[in-house]
Every structure is written in structure tokens, then in C-alpha cells.
Amino acid sequence: MTAARPDPSPTTMPDEAARFDGALRARCRERRVPALSAAVGRAGEVVWTGSAGWAPAHSGTAFRIGSITKPMTAVAVLRLADAGRLGLNDPVGRHLADAPAPDATVAQLLTHTAGLPAEPPGPWWERHGAGTWDALVASGVVPLWEPGERHHYSNVGYAVLGRLLEEAHGRSWDAVLRDEVWTPLGMTGTGRTPSGDAAVGYAVHPHDGTVLVEPVAAYGAMGPAGEVWSTPSDLVRFGSWLVGAAGGAGDDVLPLAWRRRMTTPRAVVDDGVPFTAAWGLGVSVHHGPGEGGRAARRTVGHGGSVPGFTATLRADAATGDVVAVCGSSTAGFGDASFLIDLLGAQGPAPAAAASVDPDAAALAGTWYWGPMPYTLSPRADGRVDLSAPDGRGTVFARSSDGGWIGVEGGYWRGERLRLLEAGAAQALDVGTFHFTRTPYDPATAVPGGVDPAGWRAVPAPRAAD
Structure with a gap:
């Protein structure tokens, strides 16, 4: 041989x-x-x-x-x-x-x-x-x-x-x-x-x-x-x-x-x-x-x-x-x-990192769907991955109009991802779902509004009668 x-x-x-x-x-x-x-x-x-x-x-x-x-x-x-x-x-x-x-x-x-x-x-x-x-x-x-x-x-x-x-x-x-x-x-x-x-x-x-x-x-x-x-x-x-x-x-x-x-x-x-x-x-x-x-x-x-x-x-x-x-x-x-x-689990060669979409890089990091954290990660192929810790998520690619559309896996396949901005605040609209940089950021237009009292401490349990 x-x-x-x-x-x-x-x-x-x-x-x-x-x-x-x-x-x-x-x-x-x-x-x-x-x-x-x-x-x-x-x-x-x-x-x-x-x-x-x-x-x-x-x-x-x-x-x-x-x-x-x-x-x-x-x-x-x-x-x-x-x-x-x-x-x-x-x-x-x-x-x-x-x-x-x-x-x-x-x-x-x-x-x-x-x-x-x-x-x-x-x-x-x-x-x-x-x-x-x-x-x-x-x-x-x-x-x-x-x-x-x-x-x-x-x-x-x-x-x-x-x-x-x-x-x-x-x-x-x-x-x-x-x-x-x-x-x-x-x-x-x-x-x-x-x-x-x-x-x-x-x-x-x-x-x-x-x-x-x-x-x-x-x-x-x-x-x-x-x-x-x-x-x-x-x-x-x-x-x-x-x-x-x-x-x-x-x-x-x-x-x-x-x-x-x-x-x-x-x-x-x-x-x-x-x-x-x-x-x-x-x-x-x-x-x-x-x-x-x-x-x-x-x-x-x-x-x-x-x-x-x-x-x-x-x-x-x-x-x-x-x-x-x-x-x-x-x-x-x-x-x-x-x-x-x-x-193994190796990704693309380091040289491919140059193809990361700069707009996608600006969106990277943690986003919250209500209180649930998701991570938006740019990929070397120009797409972005929006995923939860349990593995749920969708890969989005550039659409013909310059926006983002779900192309692989998950609930939002075929749905649109849009960046919404209100001053310094940012939000994502993902198939109508509202993602914010902090849970239910009140500086953004959260559908249904946010309780004016905001987040509050859980009351201490009462002693038994």
C-alpha cells in the first residue's frame, strides 16, 4: 500500500x-x-x-x-x-x-x-x-x-x-x-x-x-x-x-x-x-x-x-x-x-474573518426578547446568527433590499430582522417580536408598553398565621 x-x-x-x-x-x-x-x-x-x-x-x-x-x-x-x-x-x-x-x-x-x-x-x-x-x-x-x-x-x-x-x-x-x-x-x-x-x-x-x-x-x-x-x-x-x-x-x-x-x-x-x-x-x-x-x-x-x-x-x-x-x-x-x-468543531480559517459584515458587527452581542437573553453573532460568511442559550435561533442573511431575512433553522426562517432606533436606544424587530439591549427597555417602543413602576423586588413571603 x-x-x-x-x-x-x-x-x-x-x-x-x-x-x-x-x-x-x-x-x-x-x-x-x-x-x-x-x-x-x-x-x-x-x-x-x-x-x-x-x-x-x-x-x-x-x-x-x-x-x-x-x-x-x-x-x-x-x-x-x-x-x-x-x-x-x-x-x-x-x-x-x-x-x-x-x-x-x-x-x-x-x-x-x-x-x-x-x-x-x-x-x-x-x-x-x-x-x-x-x-x-x-x-x-x-x-x-x-x-x-x-x-x-x-x-x-x-x-x-x-x-x-x-x-x-x-x-x-x-x-x-x-x-x-x-x-x-x-x-x-x-x-x-x-x-x-x-x-x-x-x-x-x-x-x-x-x-x-x-x-x-x-x-x-x-x-x-x-x-x-x-x-x-x-x-x-x-x-x-x-x-x-x-x-x-x-x-x-x-x-x-x-x-x-x-x-x-x-x-x-x-x-x-x-x-x-x-x-x-x-x-x-x-x-x-x-x-x-x-x-x-x-x-x-x-x-x-x-x-x-x-x-x-x-x-x-x-x-x-x-x-x-x-x-x-x-x-x-x-x-x-x-x-x-x-x-472537529473548527470554524473557517482566520483570513475569512475579513468578510464579516460591518453592520452585523455593530449589532453583535446580547439582546433580550422580553426577559430572555439571545446572542447575535456575525459569521464569516456575512450572515448573522440570533440564538438562545438552549440552542433555539435563526440564521439571517442579507436580503435583496439590503435588510436581513431568516434563511436557516428556527422560528424566524423567512421572517425579517430590522433595526429600530430611538435616540441612543436600539431595538430589533424580528418577525414583529421586539428585542432590546436590556429586558423590556422602556426607552424603546415596547409593544403594549412597560409598567411605569418598572422592575420591582419580589415581596418577602409572609409569616404563616
């Missing part, structure tokens, strides 16, 4: 890089993966890369990433929405007459709630290969549910979205992604086919040390669901951009407001167990319990699996931490938690 090899110019501390190296080697050995390659990002930068295994691989080696193709397809579709060329609630049949489930909306296709089956009719397309769009339509795809009835992961739905891109742009879906997503984001190692060194995909026998080379099939019309090749570093760049960890970079690809919509949960994954996963517009949202003293972590991203390859991309929107892992085994390596958990 070769040692994990960090990037020539890592920005991690040596002990941190050693932890990543060791974890990657251990996972490669435990899961018997011929080659593992990984990258870690922080505050918009790739800070570590490594590889392990007996099969040749390095930081520039491309792996087939399977369904991580889907969020890239989703970005290109949302660019059409941002340009006003389609609406998320449009029936897809309005734009693609021969689409299966034509009454399903664009948003339902993006969130896997269109009612379509997981796979197209015919042989196992991921190994056998798939044909043209006309052949897919002629195969007789039959919806399993009415649109919007339930979440059901569908590769067919993303074939529909890919065809939608081709019809809208007059060229292949991968040419659209190359021109509008990969090239602008600097993803030079990403494409429908590998442009440089490429990993070989294997099936590893479950009971001995033998391996079988897996075929690399052409996916035809199913390509937008899972045909792309990429590197972990490129995936980290994509994940960092997706959660806005690189500041305002990439707004020309898709504005941050749209990316926030992508990563907002819309459809719960109901697998008969307590809900821990949901789907946004082209991405999955996971909420993992904290372990070993770490706080619970919500990540967004996607996984990918085709014969010979598995891959995972997870990004923490709150911290800017991003992890991508690619492997050359059909059986896979698990998920990326073995690396992202090593990042």
Missing part, C-alpha cells in the same frame, strides 16, 4: 495533515479499496490532498464520480431559472414535450419527488450502458407515484433534466456543464471523459484478495445522472463554491441566493427510521449527531456510485469545511465522515 501523499503546497498544520494521511490509509486498508484519493477544503481553499492504495493514484487522478454529476446538472438547470427561461414550478412537459411524467415540475425532478422510477427499463445501465434519449422515451418509463406524492430517488429524473438542458442550449449536456460550470469554477480535471490520468475501477472479491476490472460503459441519455469524471480537489472547489465558502467568487455561475435555495431541505427521506436526511434542489442534506464531544454537524453534498467507483462530497455550510473522497472499488469505502470528523 502506498502512503497517502499530501498536495505539494498544503496549508494544513503538519499534525493535522498526519491525521488525514493516517485516516485515509486506515480506511483504504479496512475496506480493501485498490485506490483512495481525497481532498479537504477550508474557507474556499484546498488545504490537503492525499491518496492511498496499491493501484496508482495521485491528486490529479480522475475517478468516475457517479451521481455527484447530479448537483452539477442541477446548477445548469437553475441557471435557466435564474435567467427567467423556466420556472421551478413549471411542468417539465412545457419545456420538453416527450418527457416521462410531463406534469411533474422542474423542482420535483430536482428533488426526486416527480414519481419516476429509480432506473430505466432494460439491462443494468450503469454496467451495460444506455442508449439515446429517443430510446429512453421508447422504452416506456412508467411513473410509480403521482408527482409530489413522495421522495423516491430517480436517475431517470436527471436524464430528463439533462435532455432539458440540451433542448434549451442546442448542444450536449456536458458541453453546457463544461462552459457554464466546470471551466468558470476552475474544475480543470472534470469532464464527461477523463482528460489526464484516470483510475481503473475494480470489483474486489468479498472473500479473497482477487479483483475484477469493471467495464466503463457509455451512459448516453443517462449521462446527466452519473457519467462525469473528476478529482477530489475539483470536487472540493465545487463544494466550497456551493456553500459560499469562497466569498463572492462564482456568483456569475449562480448567485449565492440560488445556492442557498439548492441547499435548503425540501423533501424528507422517509426510510422508516428517524429522519436525518433530506433533499434540496439537486443536493442531499444530512444532519449527523455529534460524537466524541463534537457538536452535531449539518452537511450538504452528494454521493456517487457506479461499478468500479464510489465517491462522496460533503460540505459544512456553517464552517466552510469541505471533504471529497473518491475510490476505485464497487463495494465502496463508506462515507466521508472519517475525514470530516477530524476537522
